[in-house]
Amino acid sequence: MLHYILRRLALVVPTMALVLLVVFIVLRITGDPAELFLDATAGPAEIAALRTRLGLDQPLPLQFARFVWDLLHGDFGTSLSHQAPALPVVVERLGPTLQLVAAALGLAVLLGIALGLVAASFRDRLADHAISAVAVFGQSMPSFWLGLLLIQAFALELGWLPTSGSGTAAHLILPALTLSAFLLPNFILVTRTAVLEAKREAFATTARAKGLSPMRVLLRHVLPNALNPIISVLGLQVGHLIAGSIVTETIFAWPGVGRLMIGSIYQRDVPIVAAAVVVVSLVIMLTNLLVDVVQAILDPRVRI
Amino acid sequence: MPAAAPGRGKLIVGLALVGSIVLMAILADVISPFDPYQQNLRLRLRPPMWNEGGSFAHTLGTDNFGRDLLSRLIHGSRLSVMVGVAAMLLAASLGTLLGLVAGWRGGRAEALIMRLADAQLSIPEILLAILVVAAIGGSALNLVLVLGISGWMVHARVVFGLTRSLRERPFVEAAVSQGASGAFIVCRHILPHLLPVMSVVATLQVAQMILQETALSFLGLGLPPPAATWGNILAEGRERLFVAPWIANLAGASIVLLVWGVNILGNGLRERFDPRG
Numbered sequence: 001m002l003h004y005i006l007r008r009l010a011l012v013v014p015t016m017a018l019v020l021l022v023v024f025i026v027l028r029i030t031g032d033p034a035e036l037f038l039d040a041t042a043g044p045a046e047i048a049a050l051r052t053r054l055g056l057d058q059p060l061p062l063q064f065a066r067f068v069w070d071l072l073h074g075d076f077g078t079s080l081s082h083q084a085p086a087l088p089v090v091v092e093r094l095g096p097t098l099q100l101v102a103a104a105l106g107l108a109v110l111l112g113i114a115l116g117l118v119a120a121s122f123r124d125r126l127a128d129h130a131i132s133a134v135a136v137f138g139q140s141m142p143s144f145w146l147g148l149l150l151i152q153a154f155a156l157e158l159g160w161l162p163t164s165g166s167g168t169a170a171h172l173i174l175p176a177l178t179l180s181a182f183l184l185p186n187f188i189l190v191t192r193t194a195v196l197e198a199k200r201e202a203f204a205t206t207a208r209a210k211g212l213s214p215m216r217v218l219l220r221h222v223l224p225n226a227l228n229p230i231i232s233v234l235g236l237q238v239g240h241l242i243a244g245s246i247v248t249e250t251i252f253a254w255p256g257v258g259r260l261m262i263g264s265i266y267q268r269d270v271p272i273v274a275a276a277v278v279v280v281s282l283v284i285m286l287t288n289l290l291v292d293v294v295q296a297i298l299d300p301r302v303r304i
Numbered sequence: 305m306p307a308a309a310p311g312r313g314k315l316i317v318g319l320a321l322v323g324s325i326v327l328m329a330i331l332a333d334v335i336s337p338f339d340p341y342q343q344n345l346r347l348r349l350r351p352p353m354w355n356e357g358g359s360f361a362h363t364l365g366t367d368n369f370g371r372d373l374l375s376r377l378i379h380g381s382r383l384s385v386m387v388g389v390a391a392m393l394l395a396a397s398l399g400t401l402l403g404l405v406a407g408w409r410g411g412r413a414e415a416l417i418m419r420l421a422d423a424q425l426s427i428p429e430i431l432l433a434i435l436v437v438a439a440i441g442g443s444a445l446n447l448v449l450v451l452g453i454s455g456w457m458v459h460a461r462v463v464f465g466l467t468r469s470l471r472e473r474p475f476v477e478a479a480v481s482q483g484a485s486g487a488f489i490v491c492r493h494i495l496p497h498l499l500p501v502m503s504v505v506a507t508l509q510v511a512q513m514i515l516q517e518t519a520l521s522f523l524g525l526g527l528p529p530p531a532a533t534w535g536n537i538l539a540e541g542r543e544r545l546f547v548a549p550w551i552a553n554l555a556g557a558s559i560v561l562l563v564w565g566v567n568i569l570g571n572g573l574r575e576r577f578d579p580r581g
Contacts (some may be wrong), residue, residue, distance in 0.1 A: 145556030245426035
């Protein structure tokens with residue numbers, strides 16, 4: 001088990017290196033930082049001095065190494081609009097994002113498994129066709145329009161829920177619904193396929209032959225064996241869920257990392273954007289790692 | 305009565321839907337009733353004809369600058385279809401090439417390419433796309449480059465797996481023993497076997513690409529306004545959601561129709577080529 005975790009951890013390193021490389025290249029494309037920091041009256045000598053001080057006169061690989069070194073020490077530069085180090089500003093906004101993602105994930109898992117089970121139990125009947133069709137339609141639904149539709153229905157027409165913002169549980173409902181719709185179609189389809197496959201196995205036939213009720217066979221024998229592919233999809237999709245929250249937060253003015261990131265792009269606040277990308281990538285990778293470890297605990301075959 | 309060919313219904317529905325939208329994109333200049341950029345401030349925010357106050361002149365109403373919404377949506381289909389297909393083609397070319405190299409050569413090339421694919425797969429494309437587009441600006445070319453380069457991994461994985469299993473097949477071994485070069489065998493004996501599966505992956509990816517392009521536009525990172533893209537129209541409609549909900553809703557419905565059509569088409573292709581799936 002320890003061996004598996006270590007091997008899996010080794011995968012994080014090249015991925016993080018890739019992210020840092022892209023961030024580094026983007027930072028250099030956006031312009032010479034030395035000219036950005038100094039005002040227009042600065043002469044060439046002053047610019048050259050600052051370039052030397054920031055290490056910008058050194059070869060690019062060396063600059064990259066220095067960049068990574070600074071990041072490892074939590075130094076992402078200073079945010080221009082917040083007048084503060086970038087990393088704490090980003091980390092502070094991580095809480096609301098994780099809250100939103102957790103709520104959406106819970107919704108998607110519960111609804112997805114339930115609907116997938118129903119579709120698999122009524123294979124090729126009306127319920128199955130209806131659920132599968134809705135799932136394919138859901139995959140074609142851009143979350144930004146779904147969010148606007150939910151606002152129109154539940155905030156403008158019915159007046160039950162606030163249009164945007166945060167603070168109360170009611171504020172969480174619409175964003176969480178919007179974000180979970182991002183994952184729900186996949187969960188439904190994968191659960192359906194996995195359950196159908198597990199139902200064909202010998203142990204399911206045995207359970208039925210013992211005279212167990214169909215419900216008991218489904219929930220105690222089939223579902224636990226169908227969980228593995230579902231968890232795999234969860235691991236693959238959780239990153240997309242966190243990235244999807246960027247759009248959702250923008251629609252609902254949710255005070256998370258995504259909205260901070262988009263706002264900072266408009267304000268050209270590069271250190272914040274870079275820190276947000278690195279932090280979000282790190283969170284995604286740690287979640288993937290967690291999912292893989294859980295899967296390895298549940299199913300020893302994975303550890304090989 | 306013989307059973308219908310698998311996936312036939314889906315293929316027909318998908319082709320009809322996607323075909324008519326592509327036709328609309330090609331004929332945009334001919335069929336749109338107005339210039340999509342022509343402003344008329346006296347005709348601001350007119351509702352569609354079926355609402356009270358709507359007129360036949362502007363069938364789907366007008367936006368905040370009095371521009372005809374129908375014309376803007378018709379022209380918007382152009383960019384979505386073009387960016388989606390072009391980005392997919394770039395991703396498919398890159399992915400197929402790398403997948404073939406990894407699957408045929410094996411060894412160090414395989415380790416390097418597939419490890420890179422794993423690494424890039426674990427970071428959602430949209431995250432890096434936002435970063436890069438924010439830095440270099442959202443022109444159509446930039447969108448295609450960013451989306452294309454961030455989407456090669458699916459193709460590489462599929463091509464890699466199939467190539468590796470085909471490499472063991474007798475007809476490939478026969479070609480090798482006759483002294484055919486690697487490039488010849490790959491083009492002549494392996495690539496044709498990959499085409500059906502590749503077409504399914506490619507079609508389904510067009511849907512993803514369109515969704516990502518509209519998402520970037522919606523976030524204000526696509527083509528800068530006043531460009532008539534569906535994402536831009538939706539973003540503008542969001543500003544006027546309370547007074548003119550039809551703007552956002554019609555743009556959203558257009559996106560859903562196109563993406564849904566592409567998804568149905570892709571699923572139909574999958575059933576046709578792999579009836580078990």
